Amino acid sequence: MSIRKTLVVAGHGMVGHRFVQAAIERGLTERYDIVIAGEESRAAYDRVALTSFFEVGADALSFLPEGVYEDPRVKLLVDTEVTSVDRDAQRVTFSNGETQAYDVLVLATGAAPFVPPVPGKDLENVFVYRTIDDLEAIREASKTAKAGVVIGGGLLGLEAANALHQLEVETHVVELAPRLMAVQIDDAGGATLKRHIEKLGLKVHTGVMTELIDGDDDGKVSALKFKDNDEPLEVEIVVFSAGIRPRDILARESGLDVAERGGILVDPQMRTSDSNIFAIGECAAPEGRMYGLVAPGYQMAEVAVDALLEGPGEFTGADMSTKLKLLGVDVASFGDAFATTEGSLELVFADAVGGVYKKLVVNEDATQLLGGILVGDASAYGILRPMVSSGMALPENPEELILPASRGTAQIGMPDEAVVCSCNNITKGTICGIIDEQGCVDLPCAKACTKAGTVCGSCVPIVKNLLTERMEAAGKTVNKAICEHFSYSRQELFDLVQVHQYKRFDDIIEAHGTGRGCDICKPAIASILASQFNGHVLDKQTTASLQDTNDAYLANLQKNGTYSVVPRIPGGEITPEGLIVIGEVARDFGLYTKITGGQRIDMFGARMEQLPAIWSRLVDAGFESGHAYGKSLRTVKSCVGKTWCRFGVQDSTQLAIDLELRYRGLRSPHKLKGAVSGCARECAEARGKDFGVIATDKGWNLYVAGNGGMVPAHAQLLAGDLDTETLYRYLDRFLMYYIRTADRLQRTSTWLAALDGGMDRLKAIVIDDELGLGEELEAEMSRHVDTYFDEWKATLEDPEKLARFVSFINAPETPDPNISFDTERGQIVPVNHDEPVVLGSTIPVGAPQ
Amino acid sequence: MSVTTTDEFAPVCRLEQLEVERGATALVHGQAVAVFRTYDDTVYALGNYDPFAKASVLARGIVGTRGEIPFVASPMHKQAFDLRTGQCLDDENVSVPSYVVRVVDGVVQVGPRQQV
Numbered sequence: 001m002s003i004r005k006t007l008v009v010a011g012h013g014m015v016g017h018r019f020v021q022a023a024i025e026r027g028l029t030e031r032y033d034i035v036i037a038g039e040e041s042r043a044a045y046d047r048v049a050l051t052s053f054f055e056v057g058a059d060a061l062s063f064l065p066e067g068v069y070e071d072p073r074v075k076l077l078v079d080t081e082v083t084s085v086d087r088d089a090q091r092v093t094f095s096n097g098e099t100q101a102y103d104v105l106v107l108a109t110g111a112a113p114f115v116p117p118v119p120g121k122d123l124e125n126v127f128v129y130r131t132i133d134d135l136e137a138i139r140e141a142s143k144t145a146k147a148g149v150v151i152g153g154g155l156l157g158l159e160a161a162n163a164l165h166q167l168e169v170e171t172h173v174v175e176l177a178p179r180l181m182a183v184q185i186d187d188a189g190g191a192t193l194k195r196h197i198e199k200l201g202l203k204v205h206t207g208v209m210t211e212l213i214d215g216d217d218d219g220k221v222s223a224l225k226f227k228d229n230d231e232p233l234e235v236e237i238v239v240f241s242a243g244i245r246p247r248d249i250l251a252r253e254s255g256l257d258v259a260e261r262g263g264i265l266v267d268p269q270m271r272t273s274d275s276n277i278f279a280i281g282e283c284a285a286p287e288g289r290m291y292g293l294v295a296p297g298y299q300m301a302e303v304a305v306d307a308l309l310e311g312p313g314e315f316t317g318a319d320m321s322t323k324l325k326l327l328g329v330d331v332a333s334f335g336d337a338f339a340t341t342e343g344s345l346e347l348v349f350a351d352a353v354g355g356v357y358k359k360l361v362v363n364e365d366a367t368q369l370l371g372g373i374l375v376g377d378a379s380a381y382g383i384l385r386p387m388v389s390s391g392m393a394l395p396e397n398p399e400e401l402i403l404p405a406s407r408g409t410a411q412i413g414m415p416d417e418a419v420v421c422s423c424n425n426i427t428k429g430t431i432c433g434i435i436d437e438q439g440c441v442d443l444p445c446a447k448a449c450t451k452a453g454t455v456c457g458s459c460v461p462i463v464k465n466l467l468t469e470r471m472e473a474a475g476k477t478v479n480k481a482i483c484e485h486f487s488y489s490r491q492e493l494f495d496l497v498q499v500h501q502y503k504r505f506d507d508i509i510e511a512h513g514t515g516r517g518c519d520i521c522k523p524a525i526a527s528i529l530a531s532q533f534n535g536h537v538l539d540k541q542t543t544a545s546l547q548d549t550n551d552a553y554l555a556n557l558q559k560n561g562t563y564s565v566v567p568r569i570p571g572g573e574i575t576p577e578g579l580i581v582i583g584e585v586a587r588d589f590g591l592y593t594k595i596t597g598g599q600r601i602d603m604f605g606a607r608m609e610q611l612p613a614i615w616s617r618l619v620d621a622g623f624e625s626g627h628a629y630g631k632s633l634r635t636v637k638s639c640v641g642k643t644w645c646r647f648g649v650q651d652s653t654q655l656a657i658d659l660e661l662r663y664r665g666l667r668s669p670h671k672l673k674g675a676v677s678g679c680a681r682e683c684a685e686a687r688g689k690d691f692g693v694i695a696t697d698k699g700w701n702l703y704v705a706g707n708g709g710m711v712p713a714h715a716q717l718l719a720g721d722l723d724t725e726t727l728y729r730y731l732d733r734f735l736m737y738y739i740r741t742a743d744r745l746q747r748t749s750t751w752l753a754a755l756d757g758g759m760d761r762l763k764a765i766v767i768d769d770e771l772g773l774g775e776e777l778e779a780e781m782s783r784h785v786d787t788y789f790d791e792w793k794a795t796l797e798d799p800e801k802l803a804r805f806v807s808f809i810n811a812p813e814t815p816d817p818n819i820s821f822d823t824e825r826g827q828i829v830p831v832n833h834d835e836p837v838v839l840g841s842t843i844p845v846g847a848p849q
Numbered sequence: 850m851s852v853t854t855t856d857e858f859a860p861v862c863r864l865e866q867l868e869v870e871r872g873a874t875a876l877v878h879g880q881a882v883a884v885f886r887t888y889d890d891t892v893y894a895l896g897n898y899d900p901f902a903k904a905s906v907l908a909r910g911i912v913g914t915r916g917e918i919p920f921v922a923s924p925m926h927k928q929a930f931d932l933r934t935g936q937c938l939d940d941e942n943v944s945v946p947s948y949v950v951r952v953v954d955g956v957v958q959v960g961p962r963q964q965v
Contacts, residue, residue, distance in 0.1 A: 484915070516870065516888050518913035519922035519929075545870040549909055549924030557924055561904040608909075803866075808876040809884070810861045816874070816881055818898065818905035836898035836905065839879035 012038025015281030016108035059720025066680035120213025148237030335371025390418035530667035550629030560830035566628035571656035572599030641678030648678035650695030872908035883908035
């Protein structure tokens with residue numbers, strides 16, 4: 001119908017990327033081809049988390065590790081800047097001299113660090129703090145530097161100071177204002193923050209003005225001199241972080257309207273004075289105001305996409321509240337933090353010893369909260385900020401909200417309209433509705449149903465409190481017990497078993513439970529015992545009576561009571577001889593065969609008493625149990641990788657085989673699947689798996705906690721460009737930590753969603769080893785690997801275990817008459833009978849032995 | 850022995866052939882019967898046919914207790930059946946046959962269907 005149009009995005013930072021993502025998701029690419037030009041050598045990355053670059057590397061920060069969008073209608077040019085705009089011809093020129101016509105142009109050029117005109121600012125080792133390249137340069141300089149200084153004690157300056165501090169350079173912070181973070185917090189808050197930072201060994205100089213930067217004979221920084229102060233700082237590195245300026249030069253040169261104080265003027269739909277040109281993010285100035293935070297930039301990106309889809313969305317300003325951890329110190333500022341409202345009052349709690357400062361700003365009659373500041377302990381932020389935005393009435397003694405022994409936040413009667421999760425705009429009423437009407441009983445469910453608490457997580461404590469409050473009101477307690485027999489969660493049971501070294505269910509239920517167990521606790525304990533001791537699942541002394549139906553017969557129970565059989569085919573690689581053996585077995589036993597989604601061959605319709613005979617053929621041919629029946633590792637799928645594929649960059653088949661053999665038989669709270677793709681084309685669909693590995697030209701990117709199933713989830717990047725050894729280490733830790741701490745039947749994706757701190761927490765545990773568990777988890781995994789044996793081979797060698805595989809205990813060879821088949825498409829299909837089938841009464845019955 | 854009538858007790862196996870808290874299937878009077886041995890060595894027998902799943906599978910379920918009631922959970926969709934009576938604990942309108950069982954000289958014998 002219509003001709004495709006072209007949309008050019010100038011700038012590939014966080015906001016530019018968000019725009020493209022939203023454009024893809026909302027179908028804008030159905031109409032537009034998108035060309036994005038980013039001047040950095042890499043695709044957009046998480047600039048907010050820049051300081052973690054030293055720990056996690058560039059790829060972990062990247063929003064687009066593969067450097068391409070999945071949508072082929074989007075083309076990303078890196079190392080390419082838009083240098084001019086010809087509005088009449090609707091054409092931009094790139095830094096490489098090429099031009100590109102556009103129908104719509106989106107300016108997302110962001111902001112540039114402001115470097116004041118201090119003499120010496122052009123010396124070597126003077127930096128700004130904005131890009132990964134900046135950080136790499138700072139790291140290089142830190143190798144020979146003893147001391148460094150950050151000019152600017154605002155939010156970003158303290159981040160930069162943290163970076164220098166991490167590089168083990170003696171770090172100074174210089175701030176012109178009389179306190180740190182002058183924009184967000186007051187004098188007392190600034191003083192508290194300063195004490196915290198100085199305790200870490202950083203030196204803070206407030207209320208001082210830099211006069212010049214001194215250089216040595218090689219043109220490198222040697223000292224910083226202050227005005228009115230004769231004591232210079234001897235430093236070899238200077239980092240400027242004295243604010244940002246919108247990058248509006250393209251707009252200025254092409255004659256678009258700009259704001260008085262910089263920034264491209266836009267209407268509420270982010271249109272500039274040229275209706276074919278939009279501006280979003282820090283380069284834009286809605287109503288003349290620039291927003292130096294990413295969240296408003298994201299809002300603008302969404303609004304612009306909406307406008308291009310002829311939607312009604314408008315940008316109406318943004319909540320400038322902030323909560324963050326600076327050098328390990330909680331800092332939050334929200335609402336009217338400086339009590340600028342006429343007649344407003346301040347309530348302050350300060351604990352100099354504990355390093356805590358909290359301030360509430362309330363209206364004249366102390367009935368409404370207007371804003372506040374929290375330093376050292378920002379746990380109340382989650383409840384306070386929604387109180388400001390909802391305008392709800394304050395409790396009688398509002399100071400209790402900030403006192404250390406403050407009462408539980410749930411008792412405070414927030415109105416239903418109060419926004420609890422401001423990231424997703426979820427009200428208290430919505431959350432309570434989910435709890436009351438849909439029977440949500442735990443946090444993961446409430447999070448999944450409402451999305452509350454899934455972005456920044458600051459409202460999670462309130463959601464938890466609401467949950468407890470509603471449950472208690474309904475006369476229920478929030479119960480972690482897995483069933484009536486144990487008042488423990490799976491994680492607690494796991495720990496009990498480990499501490500006491502239990503090996504038998506009987507000992508566990510006698511010591512810690514009641515009754516004789518059930519279909520919930522028995523398989524859970526079987527799994528816990530298997531994870532810790534790895535005995536045979538049919539061992540009568542330990543776990544045989546606990547196994548759920550599939551584990552109990554080492555095969556998958558299907559609808560007419562027959563089983564399906566899946567031999568392991570590691571990585572999906574199989575020889576023609578292997579294929580023939582499977583084919584012959586299936587033919588000889590009359591089984592239905594199907595290739596599964598996990599690159600295995602499934603044979604259906606085996607009667608229980610046939611299983612040993614089938615497996616004896618398979619084991620003889622070198623096959624082993626595929627564990628398709630267990631809550632355990634199923635498959636590690638692969639593509640053919642660089643061996644055969646003309647695009648592959650690593651040997652994905654070999655890695656998939658190795659990983660599958662490493663983790664085969666590993667019992668876990670839910671089934672586990674993995675995949676390895678040999679390049680970014682992702683033919684193995686690794687990001688739909690509990691662990692997915694995607695090859696890069698430098699190593700392996702490791703994604704975790706994805707799954708298909710009822711609620712599909714994309715796996716998220718845990719670490720990038722790993723060598724094979726590190727990949728194994730991280731995977732060992734990840735899998736064992738999941739096995740230890742997940743709930744019964746909790747998949748990795750929901751487990752991660754419920755983990756306090758989410759992906760950052762997981763990275764801290766797996767990569768930084770913050771819990772000091774790394775070696776222990778790895779040792780547990782190597783014990784699993786060392787003690788692995790094939791369950792079917794062991795079963796065939798043990799008459800006691802084989803005794804279970806009979807149709808009737810008194811007529812072992814007589815097939816159950818209830819099982820029969822029809823044929824469909826040339827193979828068998830099960831038939832269900834509406835009544836039990838009775839054999840003729842003359843069928844001989846064997847006498848008891 | 851080749852023929853049993855429905856009033857007789859049919860010997861099916863020795864007690865020690867039954868795993869504790871696990872079922873086994875026996876062929877009694879031409880029917881598939883699920884025989885269970887609980888922790889205290891009591892033996893129960895139910896029809897093996899799961900009326901929900903329409904398949905002969907109950908013997909393969911997990912045995913446990915609900916409160917004081919010994920039960921088996923169907924391996925198909927986990928409906929629970931009282932081992933003593935065959936009554937489904939999750940749906941009062943559904944039950945499976947239960948049989949009188951006795952152990953004589955270590956031999957498990959399944960007798961006539963119980964009248965509940």
